Amino acid sequence: METLYFSPMLLGLNLMLASAVACTALWYFSRPYRGPGFWMAGAWTLILGILLFMGFMASGSPLLNVLGNATQLAGEAILLLGVFRFLGLRPPYWTVPASAGAMAVVNCWYWISPINTELMVALYAAIGGALPLQACHVLLAERREPALRSVRLFVGITLLGYALVTLLRAAIGVHDWLQQVEHQDVTRSVSYLLPYNFGIPLWVIALVGLALMTMRRILQDSQRHAREAEASAHRFERLMGVANAGMLVVEDGRILDANPMLEQLFAQRREELLGQPLSQLVGEAEVPLLANLLRQADGRPHDIEARRGDGGGFPAELAIASLDESQQRLVEIRDVSHRKALERQLLHLATTDPLTGALNRRAFEERAEQELQRARRQSSPLCLALLDLDHFKQINDRHGHQVGDDVLRQFSRLCQQQARRTDLFARYGGEEFIFLLPDTSADSAHHLLERLRMALQGLEIAAPGGPIRVSVSIGLASVSANDDLHHLLGVADAALYRAKQLGRNRVEMAS
Structure with a gap:
């Protein structure tokens, strides 16, 4: 225990343990950035390897020796893969099994056919020194993200220093092997002490650099997001303004x-x-x-x-x-407002006769069907009347179509004045008009239509040859229980025909 306490390995373990905790915190607080997760995994794997090697030193177990050295190199390889992930490059995953496997083979050979311990140290250092060189290359050669260039150079140079120290350790080990120097106590070996005195500090500095590189990227992304948010807010403000x-x-x-x-x-x-x-x-x-x-x-x-x-x-x-x-x-x-006015205008054009201003035939039939259904549901009275201006063709032939159009307009105006708010009035075709009278008995409808007929007799319409008078023949039908609009029109048309046969200018009730 005393030997371990005064050994540089304990100090190295503590430094690596602190680095692993720091890498874990960096990974947790920098999620979902890629890279810190590898650094955390590599640091803890490296610590596991050191602990296994310390177990070998305490017990002398060959298995712990093999596992300890192989696991340490695997941890270094995993940690360096994080550099590739951080830079958005494809990591060379093969380095993990290659480095750990090569060291395991050398270690097993050492226990089967013992060799100089300095050669063992040299082989371990050669593998460990070669690993950072790939990461150094991509860090120093990367051209993207110019804002990270300075910190990339810092990490790359630090890892290069670590690689050179480790390779120097390998060179010293080879030299001692060639000189047949073998230390019974490896803690007295220069090649053993070199990484603890120089390599581990550089390794810790590199980890600090990786943390700085991560923080620098987070800062850059935050500034970029702030600029984008400001630009978005500015665009939104301009959009609101225009x-x-x-x-x-x-x-x-x-x-x-x-x-x-x-x-x-x-x-x-x-x-x-x-x-x-x-x-x-x-x-x-x-x-x-x-x-x-x-x-x-x-x-x-x-x-x-x-x-x-x-x-x-x-x-x-x-x-x-x-x-x-x-x-x-x-x-x-x-x-x-403009759209609503246009909709009203279009609706008016779609439902109104352009000459007389009365409903057109299609609009009348749509609304009449609704009134018929309501009358059947409520068992309320309803009447329909067909109105035909008498001798209208003669008016057109004698006075011209302009006078004929004026007759139609004035007759329509008179009918709309006489109609109640609930009545439907439409031009049904040519000089023929139609009334639908909801909630109206046959007697009431007859009285209303008689009043309209008498009012028309008193109407004088200007014409080039002097004012003219017109009359109207009316056929009236009252709805029955199962009458549809087509049947009701037929009944009213028959009554209108009878009014004309009986001398015109009269209201005739359907029998």
Whole structure:
């Protein structure tokens, strides 16, 4: 024990143990960077080899001698593989079994056919000195990551110094072998003491350099990420500034940030909006929907009624997305007044007769089907009337199509004035019009249509030859239990035909 206590091996073991602990900490705190894991594994493997060799010195067991030397060289090889991993190069994994295996063969030979111990030391040192040379080469030759160049040079030169010391140890061992010098106490051998006095310090310095290289890369990546984050924030700010939609960041339902377009949309200064609840930008009826959209944050657009600072409302399109893993939300608001007006205009064109402003045939039939279904469900009365202007072809032939068009327009206007809010009125084709009268009995419908017919008789329409008057024939049908629209039209058409046969200018009820 006293010999071990005063042996440089104990000091070397302590230094390597401290290095292994440091490498373990470096690996833990630098994850997921590649390289430190190899350095940790190599350092602990090297310590295991030293402990096995110390067991050999205490017991004289040949097996511990073989395992100790082979494991130490394997640890050095594993540690140096980490340099390749750190630099993003393919590690020469073959060096681990090659170095450990070569040393194991030499050691076994030594126990089978004893040779000079100095030759043994020389062979061990030659293998151990050759291992760092590959790592030195890639460290000194690497051109990527210029920011790491100085620390790479530091580590490379230090490992080169370690390799030269180890190879010098091998040369001294060969010299002593050739001179037939053999030390009974290897601790008195220069080749034995050389690595403890010079090699291990250089090895520890190299490990410190590897730690510095790792920290330098972490710092470089952090600075790069900071620059990217700053550039991203700048791009986001510019995007917010040039976007033609209101963009705002919301947290806990309150506005954290907003772009200039939001000021234009809501006629409020940005400073007034910050810190205010997002709900103040929408109508009171939209608040529950807004709360649900903030919770979902699915990024899909939704139509909503927005409210300006002066209390005026406008149709808006709202999309809310989660900004990151926090509770912040990115909200986009667009004024869609123009789009809504265009939709209304398109709907009007698709459902309205362009000459008279009444519903067209397709729109009437779609809505009439709905009213028929409702009437059947509720067992409510419903009437349908076909209206045909009398002798309209003669008006066109005598006064021209412009007068004929004016007759159609004024008749349509009169009908729409006489119609109730729930009635459907449409131009069904040419001079033929149609009324659908929900919740109306046959008697009430007849009375309404008579009033319309009498009003038309008092209407004078300007024409080049003087004002003209027109009349209308009307066929009225009342819906039965299972009538569909096609059948109801047929019944009303038959009543209209009978009105014409009976002299026109009359309302005829279907029998």
